[in-house]
Amino acid sequence: MFWYRNLIKLSTPIKSKTPITKNLLQASLSNFSTANQPPASAQAQPSGLGPTKPHDKPRVVVLGSGWAGCRLMKGLDPKLYDIVCVSPRNHMVFTPLLASTCVGTLEFRSVAEPIARIQPSISSAPGSYFFLANSTAVDTENHEVHCETVTDGTDTLDPWKFKISYDKLVIASGAQASTFGIHGVKEHAIFLREVHHAQEIRRKLLLNLMLSDVPGLPEEEKRRLLHCVVVGGGPTGVEFSGELSDFIRRDVHERYTHVKDYIHVTLIEANEILSSFDDRLRRYAIKHLTKSGVRLVRGIVKDVKPENLVLTDGSEVPYGLLVWSTGVGPSPFVNSLGLPKSPGGRIGVDEWLRVPTVQDVFSIGDCSGFLESTGKPVLPALAQVAERQGKYLAKLLNKICKDGGGHANGAKDMNLGDPFEYKHLGSMATVGRFKALVDLRQSKEAKGISLAGFVSWFIWRSAYLTRVVSWRNRFYVAINWLTTFVFGRDISRI
Amino acid sequence: MFWYRNLIKLSTPIKSKTPITKNLLQASLSNFSTANQPPASAQAQPSGLGPTKPHDKPRVVVLGSGWAGCRLMKGLDPKLYDIVCVSPRNHMVFTPLLASTCVGTLEFRSVAEPIARIQPSISSAPGSYFFLANSTAVDTENHEVHCETVTDGTDTLDPWKFKISYDKLVIASGAQASTFGIHGVKEHAIFLREVHHAQEIRRKLLLNLMLSDVPGLPEEEKRRLLHCVVVGGGPTGVEFSGELSDFIRRDVHERYTHVKDYIHVTLIEANEILSSFDDRLRRYAIKHLTKSGVRLVRGIVKDVKPENLVLTDGSEVPYGLLVWSTGVGPSPFVNSLGLPKSPGGRIGVDEWLRVPTVQDVFSIGDCSGFLESTGKPVLPALAQVAERQGKYLAKLLNKICKDGGGHANGAKDMNLGDPFEYKHLGSMATVGRFKALVDLRQSKEAKGISLAGFVSWFIWRSAYLTRVVSWRNRFYVAINWLTTFVFGRDISRI
Known part of the structure; x- marks a missing residue:
């Protein structure tokens, strides 16, 4: 950081009109050069957020920032959990009004809500984060999510890969538009x-x-x-x-x-x-x-x-x-997960919105559906359903933490109370x-x-x-x- | 247009639940196919707006939609002239507030003013138009501007070339950011x-x-x-x-x-x-x-x-x-024009903002400067200068038309009145x-x-x-x- 500290020194008001000493600037900046080195991201190994310690707050990792994920984050108690959200967009889209923005009835920003406004702790609490990234894989054995930053056309940046350990994981990454395989x-x-x-x-x-x-x-x-x-x-x-x-x-x-x-x-x-x-x-x-x-x-x-x-x-x-x-229909990410599926290829969940085959993984919104074994129908892909599920799961996770089951594998045999019921x-x-x-x-x-x-x-x-x-x-x-x-x-x- | 008229017929309310007769639809639509034909734009020769007739309103063609062009169009009397604007953007940017939009203090749309709101006749008067296009050349001999539509990443459209005849031409296409030839x-x-x-x-x-x-x-x-x-x-x-x-x-x-x-x-x-x-x-x-x-x-x-x-x-x-x-500094379009230049490479104009070597061509804003022969300094590239020039020229053109010199070559020996004076x-x-x-x-x-x-x-x-x-x-x-x-x-x- 030599280049940087010295640049600060140079920034005294230039009212004295003395020219900047070239040699000083040169000496201070010459040892910083990214141009001829491989980018910093290529040098380091994938790193990330390691597992939480027993006396730390447990960490909820939320994949996605749609209706389900955002309603969940709004309801989670930041005093109980550190909240980490991974999503390729830093805002929630108020989808029912999106059609109005196409012709200028509404402005684009009026239907976009920054996540930091929905759950302020995500941008200020020491252990809570928002990462502009895609999740590429879930390692349920080790309680880890693999992620990759979104660089979005910035040609000079390689995607940065990292892992996040979770105590509770909520997959709310949504669905994708169906094309029915139609060409073009x-x-x-x-x-x-x-x-x-x-x-x-x-x-x-x-x-x-x-x-x-x-x-x-x-x-x-x-x-x-x-x-x-x-x-x-x-x-x-x-x-x-x-x-x-x-x-x-x-x-x-x-x-x-x-x-x-x-x-x-x-x-x-x-x-x-x-x-x-x-x-x-x-x-x-x-x-x-x-x-x-x-x-x-x-x-x-x-x-x-x-x-x-x-x-x-x-x-x-x-x-x-x-x-x-x-x-x-289901997204490629959902298809790639080795988790049980509901009819229609969504992530299969039980009545408490848990993925029953693994510990501490939940799924809500358009990417999830009730398993056939629950005897319940898969709910339609509506904002209403996602919002209700997010609200329910926030309450459930808050309860689990209060009952002492917040950390990884801590809620194995816990009584979860009332299952999720949907009323249209x-x-x-x-x-x-x-x-x-x-x-x-x-x-x-x-x-x-x-x-x-x-x-x-x-x-x-x-x-x-x-x-x-x-x-x-x-x-x-x-x-x-x-x-x-x-x-x-x-x-x-x- | 068979496909189209028949499509209308089919659009009766579908409450009857009778399926649309497939053969009818097929018969009506099958003779319209652009897929296997060259695009329509490639078939036709360049066309455009021909010269106005003596009993028509004369036509002012304005190249550009910045401060100069927009202030001019606002001041032109649509009862006297047909107004045609050619510009790659359909709005004026309120440049002094642009810096505020970069960090979200102001919204982007708050600093963009649609041209149709500045001069409403451009979107409604029969002979007035706005064309989303770049001007590629000016033929001062034949009083014609050559244009090419902006297709802006739409890969299926070829740019459409056309010509517009003018009675008066105002070049207000602005300048471009200087890079001083610095690499990168x-x-x-x-x-x-x-x-x-x-x-x-x-x-x-x-x-x-x-x-x-x-x-x-x-x-x-x-x-x-x-x-x-x-x-x-x-x-x-x-x-x-x-x-x-x-x-x-x-x-x-x-x-x-x-x-x-x-x-x-x-x-x-x-x-x-x-x-x-x-x-x-x-x-x-x-x-x-x-x-x-x-x-x-x-x-x-x-x-x-x-x-x-x-x-x-x-x-x-x-x-x-x-x-x-x-x-x-001057844009490539300005450099390509065979017109006299002011110091600094801008289009050279006289005290009435005319290009003196040719008939009926004016230039205002950042792309123009006083010729050395006028003895006046080239004015700075400021919104203030452009706005004042646009206002002056609108008044001058209205006067020319009222005095009977609106049509091409009609103002040859006319007394133009007071020259343009700039007060900072x-x-x-x-x-x-x-x-x-x-x-x-x-x-x-x-x-x-x-x-x-x-x-x-x-x-x-x-x-x-x-x-x-x-x-x-x-x-x-x-x-x-x-x-x-x-x-x-x-x-x-x-």
Whole structure:
């Protein structure tokens, strides 16, 4: 660190106007040179956080920062545990509002909550950490997780490998978008699961709007550029189609008048849209979407090419923007783990959300499912389920530690109390401006309240506004909605 | 367009649950296939907007969307002219506040103003357009500009070439950051001129903060990752250094407590910092920056490597983030134009901002300078100069059109009235939290008011708040400042 201490010495105010003594600077800095050495990361062996000692706080390692992991970390008591989170992103995405950010109704930052705000101890407590990294393997024998830093296009850095010993491990790394093995989906379609997906959609939509205005472009090419195709008629696909058609009617018609007649939205679904909702609500959604200009097409995609997609009946649909939202499946990381699996290939857990074959490993959220032996169905991949599981597990882990079982192998024969029970609170989806669906039935077969229209839209907005995690983001979401209402959506392409 | 009309037919509500007739869909879509054809753009010849007819509105073509171009478009009367803007970005950047966005004090969108909001006719009037494109050449003989669309990483699109005929052409395409031919600057340093630069700086800063927290990383590598080096001590470099040190003292110390002692800022300048300001203000800035932890180093950079830079005296300075703000020079586009040049290689203009050797071509902003023959000095590359020139030229062009000289070659011997006169209103720069410099002298030698401290900081904020172009952005800048004050800066890395 010689170079550094001497650099500080040189930093006295330069008002004296004496030139910096070159020899001093040279002498002090010359023995620091990373350029001709191998990078520091290549010299050292993988290192990390070793096992905790019996008188230390036990360590909970959380893999992932989605609904499940973040709700868990929020509920864990930092006085009982050191909390270590490993995730490739340092924020939680408020997924139900993500579709609104693609067209500028909401700002990207309003739907992203930094983990340090959800669990402040992670950035300040001495033994708690957030690591921007991917977990590559779990060694359940030695109670260790293997990780690798995310370097994200920084070409001068090699990923740094390290290991973390855990007392309790919670795998909440989520699922990944399903492509059903269809060729070209990964290359040409955009998913809608992360903030960078929404950013990509927004940039591409605005690019296509501007490119289609260029003089001399053939009519067909204009229509292709401005044909937005959404594949998948679940809540995400329907909400995105609704936002898009509202954007077209409110903003494109005013700000892109030259091309307004060329832009169209098509929603392709193999079965029924919003299949988890009440029939009456589904008919309402279909009517409303059709009225606002969204074309609903029933079809199955066979192949995706750079400028068009092919349906199973051979017909080709040209597109300028293709958004893919057909549900999720297990990630390669989950597939690679030597743990028991639930139906559907998720990590199998028992009624207490434990992986029963090994000690101290739990799994929650979209990556986990009840084992067949529990006799319970695998729960749907919903924010609601993940959030409830995170809350339950935080309470359970706090109890385990209070009962003296916080350290590795310390809870072997402990009575864990009540198992996890899931009660569905209902589903919500918006279908465009001032219109939404609220289905408060506990299951598809049950009876209960279902609403459609302005009142539901109001419930939808209020529900989300009170759930956005921090006061800062609640405030920003409200401000974003207000400015969109007053000034229209933001169309700068940055 | 068969595929398209038929797709509409299919979009009747699917509540009837009858499957879509496959043959119909196939028949209707099969004759549209872009996959096996060359892209439409490759088939057609370059086309564009032809010359205006004598009874049409004349057309002003503006190249660029910076301070000069945008102020001009704002002032042009859309009843007199059709306005066509060609620029690779569809918004104006409020550059004086750009440094604040790098650390999350302000949001990116708060400093970007869509051109359609500055001059609404550009997106709605029948003959006015905004084209997301670069201009590649100017044919002054035929009154034509050659353009090429920006496709920006969209691998399936070839750039589309087109020509635009102009009655009046205003070149306001700006300058580009100077590297002084130093090796490695373009590859490893980040400039601070566009919103995407600020985004890159923010992402890299947060990445380095998180990477340096990883267990087992050597001390030297930690210090390197968290060493932020700014080259260039003009207002941009000083403001960015001030913002960065404030971010470190306010936010890093609270949210990244594990690494807070490793992060440092060094500002390297070959001569004096803030050389255009009063001596007293400069001393104040030096004192304040040093107090808040910025190291000021006098030195000249010789070479930039991926992880360190080399000064002319041979000393090496390791860095994790390198920001380059050493001023601007002519862009390759300006160099390629066969027009007379001012000292310094800018497009040479006369007292009325005309290029005197050709008809109907004007140039304003950082890309233009007074010809030596005018006896006037080349004005500095400041937002203030560009804005004043845009305002003047808008008035002049409106007058020309009212006097009947709007069409090509129509203003040959016209009396243009008063020439452009520049009066310097003073300079402002912030040097961190609650501290700024305001120098209201008209030139370096003149006498006048100069202020430093809280009052100037208040003037600085008020001045910018009233200048941010639209009410929407004024509102957002105020809201951003308020939330930063209340909640701290946003640290989610999206």
